Amino acid sequence: MAEVSSAMKSVRNLGPVGKMGPDMAEIINLRTVRKRRMKEQKAGEAARRRVLFGRTAAEKARDAQQEARRQALLDGTRLAYDPQGTDEDSE
Numbered sequence: 868m869a870e871v872s873s874a875m876k877s878v879r880n881l882g883p884v885g886k887m888g889p890d891m892a893e894i895i896n897l898r899t900v901r902k903r904r905m906k907e908q909k910a911g912e913a914a915r916r917r918v919l920f921g922r923t924a925a926e927k928a929r930d931a932q933q934e935a936r937r938q939a940l941l942d943g944t945r946l947a948y949d950p951q952g953t954d955e956d957s958e
Contacts, residue, residue, distance in 0.1 A: 922930075
């Protein structure tokens with residue numbers, strides 16, 4: 868029998884087509900890896916910014932309550948509303 872080259876031996880060890888052998892590297896799409904890395908960086912930056920600049924639910928509720936009080940006070944002291952803008956005292 869003839870001598871089998873090392874290249875032929877490695878081809879025989881690949882197994883069925885579509886399956887990766889133990890000595891084969893995983894094929895990756897560099898664009899996908901780059902996009903995933905950028906997405907992870909943005910998510911990390913967003914998390915840091917939420918901690919630095921974000922408000923808690925209690926702070927938001929407190930501010931909404933204060934704004935409602937201000938609005939109620941303003942509405943309670945408002946004079947009669949004239950949608951036409953024809954105020955008799957403006958002449």
